[in-house]
Amino acid sequence: MDIKWSKRIEDLPPYLFAEIDAKKNALLKKGVDVIDLGVGDPDIPTPSNIIDALKDAADDPENHRYPSYQGMLPFRQAAADWYKERFGVELDPENEVVALIGSKEGIANTPLAFINPGDVGLFTDPGYPVYPTSISFAGGVPVSVPLYKENDFLPDLKAIPESTLSKSKLLFLNYPNNPTTAVADKAFFEDVVEFAVSNNILICHDAAYTEIAYDGYVPPSFLEVDGAKECSIEFHSLSKTFNMTGWRIGFAVGNKKAIGGLGKIKTNIDSGAFQAVQHAGIEALKNHTLGLDDRRKLFQERRDIFCKGLDAIGLAYTKPKATFYVWFSVPEGMSSKEFSSKLLEEAGIVVTPGNGFGDAGEGYARVSTTFSTERIIQAVERLKEVKF
Numbered sequence: 198m199d200i201k202w203s204k205r206i207e208d209l210p211p212y213l214f215a216e217i218d219a220k221k222n223a224l225l226k227k228g229v230d231v232i233d234l235g236v237g238d239p240d241i242p243t244p245s246n247i248i249d250a251l252k253d254a255a256d257d258p259e260n261h262r263y264p265s266y267q268g269m270l271p272f273r274q275a276a277a278d279w280y281k282e283r284f285g286v287e288l289d290p291e292n293e294v295v296a297l298i299g300s301k302e303g304i305a306n307t308p309l310a311f312i313n314p315g316d317v318g319l320f321t322d323p324g325y326p327v328y329p330t331s332i333s334f335a336g337g338v339p340v341s342v343p344l345y346k347e348n349d350f351l352p353d354l355k356a357i358p359e360s361t362l363s364k365s366k367l368l369f370l371n372y373p374n375n376p377t378t379a380v381a382d383k384a385f386f387e388d389v390v391e392f393a394v395s396n397n398i399l400i401c402h403d404a405a406y407t408e409i410a411y412d413g414y415v416p417p418s419f420l421e422v423d424g425a426k427e428c429s430i431e432f433h434s435l436s437k438t439f440n441m442t443g444w445r446i447g448f449a450v451g452n453k454k455a456i457g458g459l460g461k462i463k464t465n466i467d468s469g470a471f472q473a474v475q476h477a478g479i480e481a482l483k484n485h486t487l488g489l490d491d492r493r494k495l496f497q498e499r500r501d502i503f504c505k506g507l508d509a510i511g512l513a514y515t516k517p518k519a520t521f522y523v524w525f526s527v528p529e530g531m532s533s534k535e536f537s538s539k540l541l542e543e544a545g546i547v548v549t550p551g552n553g554f555g556d557a558g559e560g561y562a563r564v565s566t567t568f569s570t571e572r573i574i575q576a577v578e579r580l581k582e583v584k585f
């Protein structure tokens with residue numbers, strides 16, 4: 198028997214962090230105290246009111262059976278209520294909201310609903326690697342739209358050739374953006390609506406970081422803009438807002454036909470999120486402001502510590518208004534990979550090389566502030582000792 202992987206797996210791009218991971222593990226084996234600022238996964242626990250809601254719901258046998266595919270109506274209602282309160286956007290919980298097993302699940306399944314083999318799926322670069330992978334898993338052709346610092350890391354949609362647009366079915370966008378930390382205003386979203394409608398391209402907006410913002414900045418939802426519901430679907434995650442990455446709960450909202458398409462795929466692939474976790478999600482959304490300012494304050498404090506460190510060694514960055522990352526330029530004459538290897542070898546610090554998020558990320562690196570303040574202070578001290 199000769200088991201062969203499918204072409205879709207064989208064709209996956211090489212795992213760019215494999216080398217860094219191997220180096221990190223070798224150093225750990227030697228007893229080096231490695232500070233890993235790579236992954237965006239909050240170090241602080243989920244708020245206790247949410248944990249208590251899960252505990253109660255787990256005791257109830259009602260929740261032990263198969264959940265409904267599209268999510269419990271009370272969960273979808275809580276998502277709709279939160280959208281109304283937070284963004285002023287009206288949603289029909291019956292057919293404009295679907296529960297997700299984490300937003301990654303919804304993002305990965307979306308191209309299956311809208312891409313036929315050979316169709317183009319657009320995605321911004323640098324970006325979340327799931328966008329291009331999910332487009333190719335659906336038989337589509339992923340085409341990147343680069344994000345440049347000169348354009349404040351917003352895509353130049355007018356630069357996409359007509360020959361590409363005519364084959365494109367969807368565009369993945371993500372603001373506040375991971376990894377660049379860029380934000381988008383409503384004027385930009387208005388341009389995107391016009392672009393979507395005139396080219397018949399579904400906008401798939403990944404809104405994972407709308408609640409992680411600083412200095413009074415309030416990120417908008419794509420759906421706040423007129424006409425957005427005609428042309429878009431927006432993904433939301435409870436992971437980043439409520440320190441719930443391990444719980445696997447999120448939701449998608451937006452155009453009824455688009456939500457229905459995603460729902461159809463999900464009906465045939467999964468059987469919904471554990472109802473007890475949905476009950477915990479309801480608790481999170483109903484009391485969404487509980488502790489949120491304190492969490493923001495903590496990430497902001499860490500952001501400022503790291504940015505001061507970058508100032509001290511003279512590396513360029515734009516101070517993030519949102520997300521729990523800092524995106525900065527590597528020293529002149531160095532590649533992202535050379536920079537991150539040097540930091541690991543000479544200072545025992547793991548940062549993510551920017552090109553790991555796509556070709557347009559070359560020349561940058563990303564750190565996450567989801568690690569203890571003490572470790573971030575230590576990392577900055579070590580960083581100052583490295584000679585570039």
Ligand SMILES: *Cc1c(COP(=O)(O)O)cnc(C)c1O
Binds near residue numbers: 325
């Ligand atoms: C973390 C993250 C997600 C996924 O979040 P889950 O809801 O935990 O699956 C999606 N998009 C971006 C850009 C992220 O950084």
